[in-house]
Amino acid sequence: MERKEFLRKMGGGAAFALMFPCVQSCSKDSEEPPSFPVPTGVDFTIDLRRSENAPLANNGGFISIKSDPDLTYLDIVVARNLEGDLVAASKICSHQQTEEVIFRDIEGGVFFCTTHSSKFAQDGTSLNLNTTSNPLKIFNTSLAGDFLRIFE
Ligand code: FES
Incomplete structure (x- = not known):
């Protein structure tokens, strides 16, 4: 059936209703x-x-931090990895710069972007093809009592 014939049989309104979604x-x-x-x-x-x-x-828990107390832009994910160490990375994915990086307790603990499912080792190394040449930015952490410093 030709498109023109289909549209004529369906009527303009019905065709629009089918096409609009x-x-x-x-x-x-x-x-x-x-x-x-x-x-x-x-x-x-x-x-x-x-x-x-x-x-x-x-272990395996994480938080997302959008800004520090001075309201400086940060977009960082901080996690307690499966060994109990505190680690931090950029929430901005190295693939297309979405702010969707989280920590997941799979494969020994990885940073994971929910946009296209890229995975990164805790040193930022890409674990899949989307981002092989672009590691995830990782930050240093230092724990003193109950205070965790996150820095470059
Ligand atoms: S933007 Fe993160 S995997 Fe594509």
Whole structure:
């Protein structure tokens, strides 16, 4: 059946109703996800006793930090890895700079981008093809009592 004939048989309204959802979803699918700058000049401290940092009490737990107390832009993920060490990385993925990096307790503990499922070792090395030449930015951590310093 030719397109013209199909449209004539369906009637204009029905054809529009069939096509409209596709037009909407297709345009959404083709949009680029928003991108963000990788944090630089990072040097701040968090108090592990604060309630928002409670996930760091457990191995595999993580938190996301958008800014420090001075409201400096950060976008960092801090995690307690499966060995109990505190590690930190940029939440900005090295693939397309979305702010979707989290920590997952799979494969020994990896940083994971939920946008296209890229995985990174805890030293930032890419573990898949999306980002082989672009490691994830990793930050140093230093623990003094209940205070965790995160810095470059
Ligand atoms: S933006 Fe992170 S995997 Fe594509």
